[in-house]
Amino acid sequence: MKNIVLLVLVLLVQAPVMAKEAVPMAADPVIEARLMELSENLRCLVCQNQALAGSDSDFAKDLRREMRIMMKEGKTDQEIIDFLVQRFGDFILFNPPVKSYTLLLWMGPLLLLLLGATILVLVLRRRGLAGNVTTPLSAADHQRAEVLLRSLDADADQGDKTRDDKNEGHKS
Amino acid sequence: MIKQRLRFLVPLALFIIMVAFLGRGLFLNPREVPSPLIDKPAPAFELGQLHNPQYNFASRDMLGQVWLLNVWASWCVSCRAEHPLLLQLARQNVVPLYGLNYKDRPSDAIAWLNDLGDPYSLSAVDMNGRVGMDYGVYGVPETYVIDKQGVIRYKQIGPVTPDALKNKILPLVRELQAS
Numbered sequence: 199m200k201n202i203v204l205l206v207l208v209l210l211v212q213a214p215v216m217a218k219e220a221v222p223m224a225a226d227p228v229i230e231a232r233l234m235e236l237s238e239n240l241r242c243l244v245c246q247n248q249a250l251a252g253s254d255s256d257f258a259k260d261l262r263r264e265m266r267i268m269m270k271e272g273k274t275d276q277e278i279i280d281f282l283v284q285r286f287g288d289f290i291l292f293n294p295p296v297k298s299y300t301l302l303l304w305m306g307p308l309l310l311l312l313l314g315a316t317i318l319v320l321v322l323r324r325r326g327l328a329g330n331v332t333t334p335l336s337a338a339d340h341q342r343a344e345v346l347l348r349s350l351d352a353d354a355d356q357g358d359k360t361r362d363d364k365n366e367g368h369k370s
Numbered sequence: 371m372i373k374q375r376l377r378f379l380v381p382l383a384l385f386i387i388m389v390a391f392l393g394r395g396l397f398l399n400p401r402e403v404p405s406p407l408i409d410k411p412a413p414a415f416e417l418g419q420l421h422n423p424q425y426n427f428a429s430r431d432m433l434g435q436v437w438l439l440n441v442w443a444s445w446c447v448s449c450r451a452e453h454p455l456l457l458q459l460a461r462q463n464v465v466p467l468y469g470l471n472y473k474d475r476p477s478d479a480i481a482w483l484n485d486l487g488d489p490y491s492l493s494a495v496d497m498n499g500r501v502g503m504d505y506g507v508y509g510v511p512e513t514y515v516i517d518k519q520g521v522i523r524y525k526q527i528g529p530v531t532p533d534a535l536k537n538k539i540l541p542l543v544r545e546l547q548a549s
Contacts, residue, residue, distance in 0.1 A: 260503065
């Protein structure tokens with residue numbers, strides 16, 4: 199019981215402190231809009247995969263506060279980004295800059311596309327060549343082909359008949 | 371015939387390579403973001419001391435010696451984990467260890483040190499976290515190795531582990547002290 203009373207007291211004491219932190223510093227809608235747009239493209243390093251704009255972590259709050267101050271001082275977006283990259287590295291950017299070690303990242307899809315296209319062309323060309331090869335038929339082959347063709351004709355005749363039957367049946 | 375059969379191994383080989391890359395990725399720690407401040411001058415600061423607020427501590431006071439700057443706070447859970455190791459390091463007396471008390475209440479911080487022991491030569495009070503921001507602190511604890519010229523040579527993100535201390539931090543400190 200004593201513990202519970204103590205807990206409630208502690209929470210009561212803490213509540214105003216927490217509330218103070220949540221109060222936004224600037225109500226200037228122009229700066230807020232700019233801040234949101236800019237921080238949408240920045241990574242919150244504590245809650246990774248979340249943007250700085252939507253994060254509720256202390257880290258994100260601090261950075262947003264700092265960005266607000268810089269905007270009020272008239273710093274440009276680029277200056278603010280430089281400030282952050284200088285301290286936290288390129289990782290804070292959702293769009294990694296093109297650098298020697300990010301070249302593979304940027305060019306990778308293009309390379310894969312080229313690789314795929316090359317393979318496709320090679321395969322098609324080889325198939326085309328294979329199709330063009332003509333070998334003369336031997337006498338035995340001719341005979342076999344003839345037998346096959348004749349049987350095919352016979353089948354076709356039968357097929358026609360059945361079809362006729364069907365049509366007649368249909369008519370009656 | 372053999373050539374034909376080998377062709378079927380190509381997708382398998384590609385698959386194994388892919389698995390190797392993805393598997394490696396599983397064991398990387400995404401929280402360890404390499405600091406852009408490595409090999410750059412440590413951001414200068416001058417802050418009040420935790421135990422003697424009337425005195426300041428300035429980073430330039432440390433020029434000429436290798437030192438460790440440990441960012442800590444009484445509210446930080448992992449700081450407790452690394453604390454025994456820092457106490458042990460302080461007893462060894464190999465390198466001066468300074469604390470940056472980050473976004474903390476000085477009374478809480480002093481109580482914490484009284485409770486657990488104080489490994490720091492002194493701690494500087496960074497109550498609003500401005501200095502921490504200059505150092506790119508995004509999680510506490512973090513530990514910086516700073517050389518005689520005031521250049522950051524190493525950053526430990528998260529608690530100092532016995533392994534990191536033995537294999538990275540102390541060898542680097544010795545090397546820097548010798549140079």
